Amino acid sequence: DAGVTQSPTHLIKTRGQQVTLRCSPKSGHDTVSWYQQALGQGPQFIFQYYEEEERQRGNFPDRFSGHQFPNYSSELNVNALLLGDSALYLCASSLDPGGRTDTQYFGPGTRLTVL
């Protein structure tokens, strides 16, 4: 059973550039959430996608956008990169509640460094 996968593993960009990160959810999961984790801190929720739409959003600027595809995979896009965007970006997948009990599982993350 494949878990959550993310690509790329590492990425180096310069200020002002744009970046796209990718995530494939755990088999059977239909909901994808993205988190940003700065060094030494806990993950912070960016947004969550379900049925190809952004369902929830945390306190992040519009420079952060996403997309979910029909196969439930997802992309996180960040425009006009700032030095402060350097972080580990985590993707987590889960099964939409619908009365069932499940939890979210995290991928290994993408380490983004902005120079």
Place this chain on the structure above:
Amino acid sequence: LAKTTQPISMDSYEGQEVNITCSHNNIATNDYITWYQQFPSQGPRFIIQGYKTKVTNEVASLFIPADRKSSTLSLPRVSLSDTAVYYCLVGPHTGGFKTIFGAGTRLFVKA
């Protein structure tokens, strides 16, 4: 939004039982309590989740009192490889903006 309070760090020795307590005074009726383990530069790994009383799996136990305002993660006979950061989360079991990670508890297991 339910926030959590955990000890910043804990030390233990191999073979000991470790209990990490998390306070969540404003937990909502529909909130679950979930614990994750995270190693450096890796994603959090799900350990255990519960709603009330006691939950046990192959790696840990989770104790939740009747008022649900706190919870305790119990790791039996820790090893060096259990050195990690442990996060207590309170919120919908599927995550989302209501699920807030705190700073976590840094557990250091010594030989």
